[in-house]
Amino acid sequence: MGVYQGPCCMFGWWWIMPLIMIVFCILMMFLMGKRMPEMMGRMMRPPALEATQQNHPGAPTGSAKEILDKRYALGEISTEEYEERRKALSGG
Numbered sequence: 001m002g003v004y005q006g007p008c009c010m011f012g013w014w015w016i017m018p019l020i021m022i023v024f025c026i027l028m029m030f031l032m033g034k035r036m037p038e039m040m041g042r043m044m045r046p047p048a049l050e051a052t053q054q055n056h057p058g059a060p061t062g063s064a065k066e067i068l069d070k071r072y073a074l075g076e077i078s079t080e081e082y083e084e085r086r087k088a089l090s091g092g
């Protein structure tokens with residue numbers, strides 16, 4: 001009479017399932033560790049600032065006078081245009 005080879009006699013392989021679970025958990029921690037800084041960066045940024053940067057990525061920052069001064073200093077506008085816009089900003 002042969003030995004019964006049913007599911008109840010498979011206890012010699014019990015260690016495979018915990019090993020698979022451990023490998024799966026380590027893999028998930030590794031993958032989450034790669035994405036965590038990006039996810040934390042999104043959570044820490046104010047929503048209004050994020051929306052502004054996405055809609056206008058190259059938008060200048062600062063007051064209108066500062067922007068006008070920078071454009072004049074960089075030679076983007078002429079002296080006449082600078083004087084005209086400066087007067088308009090000062091309300092004159």
